[in-house]
Amino acid sequence: MEERRYPEGQGPSQEEMRRSNLEIVTGVTCPFCGCLCDDLEVVIEGGRITNVKNGCAYSLAKYLNYQRERLLKPMVREGEELVAVSLEEAVERAAQILVDSIYPVLYGWSSTSSEAQRLGIELAEEVRGAIDNTSSVCHGPTVEALQELGHPGCTLGQVRNRADLIIYWGSNPLQSHLRHMSRYTIGAVGRWRRGREDRTLIVVDVRKTYTARVADYFIQVEPNKDFELLTALRMALMYEEIEQERVAGVPVEAIEEVAEILRGCEFGALFYGLGLTMSSGKNRNIDAAISLVRDLNRWTKFVMIPMRGHFNVAGANIVFLWQTGYPFAVDFSHGYPRYNPGVTSVIDILSRRESDASLIVASDPVANFPRRAVESLLENPLIVIDPHRTATAERADVVIPSALVGIECKGTAYRMDGVPLKMKKVVDPPPGCLSDEEILHRILEEVRRLRGE
């Protein structure tokens, strides 16, 4: 397609846009990561997205390739093959699997709208299954810890306007959340902070990541030793003597120096990633991080925000919470919600081979779960609702293609700091592809019809 160039600050005229069938949708929220950047401008020519302004590399990859490897027809498994069927037939088969099952698992939910998440919970209650979202394998330990201790947080806008000290702990935003540093932290121009020169960056990681390279202070922690380092930092803050030369591979003098910097800041923000939740200690690492931030508030203002991955994984926790009282790993087998991570969480249910069917929405557990969990998933009937061909969809018994939230259908998503944002529809979905919300609504109705309700 021919590329048009316009002078700085100018776009095509109304007449030009009409003639070339060009449309620019502004204020679009990006459905990739938990940053939910809401300043994208999507250029549409003849019904196709041809460019995205303000987007990061992920955003561009998503908007310019969303039509690749799409599922376009509902399918059900006949023997070894997936055979195309009508949507009604696929919905009926899916509902029948759920009705016949004693303990189905409903999993995924982080790359779809909060409206779909709400319906998923209704469906889980109806079929007395277990429902879990992908936070179970990302920030689940974060949620567990913050339920125990509380969470001193704020919005990302506050960080941009006020924070003079930023910590990334076990997080590498230059690979995972590409605009996080420029929009909200060290590179951001806020009301009271002009940008990089007004902010100090501390990075704690096992690897010397790209983010670590631009840090003012890089603390290289040994693998699985974050808890020890957090505890040592808390001791140093309280001027307690650390009777070691090094803790977690870090010299005590360095720990004391960092403690001094933390005490001295005006507004600090700790952003933490899966380096804390996925390594040894898990939720106890987050406990220690929350305790550190709580201690720091004796001297200064300090907040913490988890670096959420999927664009609406924060929404999954929030919707689960206000619907059931629990943020993930919710079990309806008794007819009322129960919550016990390690028992009612998806990996544990699958590893113990307790479930007898699965519904996967907007997720690819076959590619992302440990092997034993995958084997268990594949032993039983599997329903997949997803826009794309995935390893999970290839192995499913029922496949229902859906529209992409934030591109082909609208919805609500929650940013990593808990701020809800509207996702826009910018182009039409492929013919016959409905939103997750509409598909779930139909399955729910069919389940109720089959059960004679």
Place this chain on the structure above:
Amino acid sequence: MEAVLLTGRTLSQGMGVELGKSSSVYYRSVVTCEMNAEDMRRLGVAPGDPVRIITEHGSVVVRVVEALEEVPQGVIFIPYGPMINAIIGPETHGTGMPSFKGISVKLKVGGTAIPRGPGTQPRGNEEE
């Protein structure tokens, strides 16, 4: 050689997901093992060489590269994906979360990597 395995997000793995899970970008990223240059010398491997990663849950073959984001000696990094998840244990220590980082592994030079494809998941425990 023994090492500590970290798995994680990389730009090419994340973009590979958007380009399609059958894409070569995705495949190349998830069969890559980033390693310290000194460890590569000790193990006697060059960039692109196959290495078998062994845990108590199985083994897979990946290709070694020198880490651009420097890893300490004794630590290896592999992007999230079907290859490495096949040999990660399901134990969640009562949290729901398997250990995707900080896993003890053994490395053995040689082997053949699993071919590319969206339905590909190594069976694990496969011996040469």
